[in-house]
Amino acid sequence: MSVPSAPILQMENISKRFGRVAANAAASIEVGEGEIFALVGENGAGKSVLMSILCGVLRPDAGRILFKGQPLKLGSPLEATRHRIGMVHQHFMLAPNLTVAENYVLCQGSPLRPLWRTTDVAGRIAELSRRYGLEVRPDAFVRDLSVGERQRVEILRILFQGAELIVLDEPTAVLTPGETDRLLKLLRELARDRKTVIFISHKLDEVMRVSDRVSVMRDGRVVFSASTRDTNPRELARQMVGRDVPTDLPARAASPGQVVFSVENLHCRNDLGLPAVRGVSFVIRQGEIIGVAGVSGNGQSELARALAGLIPATEGTIRLNGEEISGLSSHAINRRPIAHIPEDCAANGVVPQLPLTENAILQRYDRAPFATLGLLNVRAIESHTQALVEKFHVRTDGIHAPIQSLSGGNQQKFVVARELARHPDFLIVNQLTRGIDIGASELVMQAILEQRNLNKAILLISTELEELFALCDRILVMYDGRLVGELPPDRGRLEELGLLMTGEAIEARRLREAVAGAVSGDATQ
């Protein structure tokens, strides 16, 4: 839109070091009031750190912040809230064992907060959620919400607190295209309300669509700033990576071979004991990548967990290389040629406090070459870890650093590297590129395609349609625990896919059938 009148926020020469790592090195940005400002950069470029400094979570080593012309020195996120600055973090800051309304109460700085009535809060939540078209149930427990729903709760929470400057850390990473469109529209509306939005992203198409201005960070510095209309995705990508990015992936060379993995009429329940997967059947052949698209919370997580032996199938069979593996424990399944890249790797795929070395052997800690006679074989573990790190260009302080010191993208690269190193026949991937940057995405996507060309069978569950279109041979659509359609990876059918994902296609068919039934009923009368 228009170039901002006066800057509402200036961050000047912000520096922040963690040990030997300079997360921010004299980074400066300037944001105008009522502007949508995009901050892009690879993982580890320092975007989140810069924003955490803005929101009072971290304190800068040097530099200053001017907010509405006044110097801003924040000691805590609470103070940021008081200055009407709010942030939606990449890892949600919600208490899972409380309801949505209780979480909102929890986030208030008011000393009277224990006296607040959640019903009043619920009313205000409902009002806000209507106004911005963000669906949120105030009385739902956060632990029961899907990732996408939790994010809606987070965004609304910031609005609830009356924020004027809203920071969103990769908000679209977990959303479907429809939800993304709605979010981007919401950002526009907020800007029209003279609210200022900073959003961190590495999805350049979204940046181009919605932002007024954009800054690129690399290695802790702001290396590029421009009005969005004066730049283009190619330039932004080059600035982010510091070199030209090849945009094409290896060609499909696959001709599917024999069946590796098959699922027949699988049923299973979620943590609440409710049916989550309701009669799913499919087969995957050698050299084939099957995608499962769907809005998060439609049974994909449970499907992945059931296939990995983490939750029991209440009905149906699962076969790997002809052998029935339904009913086997996760331990037994891990000894078969199956690898699993789980959803939310930081929670399910790694042990954050342990070093890379000990995370490299998570499934093979008791087997050769990593263990001999029950004792860990340090040398073998180290050289294996070193190889993983080098092969996938994992940026790290060394293989003895705790894995939580790595950025999200580098953790994901490490997990992908570890799983592929197990030489599986069948690979379950749940969210391959969620929350990771272009360079890392490209690398892991290429790695998955290489596996396909090595005749592996791959199941790719994803909410990122771009990823599905780029990688899959067929896309299955999951809705309400069932597979409701199958499409070729043809971008021209995006709309159809969206309808299937939201269940509208089914509703429409039901409606048509009902109407047809009524009409024919009329006719016979």
Place this chain on the structure above:
Amino acid sequence: MSDIPIRSSLDPAVRLLSRAGLAALAPIAAVLFALGVSALLLQLNGFHAADVVNVMVLGAVSDKRSIAEVLLKATPLILIGVGLCVAFRCSIWNIGAEGQLYAGASAATACGVNFGALPAWLHIVLILVAGSVAGAAWGALAGLLRVYFRASEVVTTIMLNYIAIILTSYLVTGPLKDPAASYPQSAKLARDLWLPRFLPPTRLHVGILIALAAAVAAYVFLFRSSAGYAVRVVGLNPSAAAYAGISVARNVLLAIAISGGLAGLAGAIEIAGVNYRLYQDISPGYGFEGIAVALLANNNPLAAVASGVLFAVLRSGSELMQISAQVPQVLVFVIQGLCILSVAAFSAFRRRGPRPAG
């Protein structure tokens, strides 16, 4: 702090030393800090701090006999502390070492006063094994309750403490009661079943060597073995463990059984090495003090040796303080508490390592 990382092949000795040095520095600084505050406290209470510390520390380690007495007290503390390191690494909050010690002492006594036909060395081994197995079973009971009924082990282990202590009372007034004695106590173990002493004329017996061996074994188990790795993974991230096919239930049971087993062994050693018979309050709270030993050691079994000795010094010193300096024993408890608090504070301070950039 919580992770003793796998040693690098590059300059292992140097790395290990510097790491160990850094790791040891915080607790030592913390203990010194706590002692400083304690001195202040003593001074404020009208005691001459320097004299008191003199009595307490020097009194506890002044001659061969007092050193031996300290090590005698350190033996059960080290064993229990080492076991709790394993449990705590698995995020199992075993508060039941006291009960597990009683279970072990009871089983050891039952074996000791029976099976007289066995050769002495085998009989001693049987006593120690019986104590360990009973302690492990007592611990595993809480583990099973947790695994199958999701009962918090904090609650169940505390309750099992009472049961074990009361069962011991029953045993020494009933089935195991020495018919010749009027007190509630068991018969005395035959002299050839006493653990050999090796520093005459002191009472120091081979139990301390067993405790040291247990510490080394537990360290190797936790940080060098596959099984110990699984225990730590379950303790740090049960969700990732499940995904990796590591059974949470099995490792929980293993960890609490090891910790109970070592507490039971401590009980057996108290019987075979110190008391030679079972009576009602066989433990002066070793099971609870062991928790502090493990915490002070940051759940590192090797460090638990040092922290076990420290607590034994405080314990011995407290007796001396009472006798020679008339300092009430409660003040010694305050000093112990200060040590734990300041170690906790220092390690929290150290935990602020680098954060991920992004």
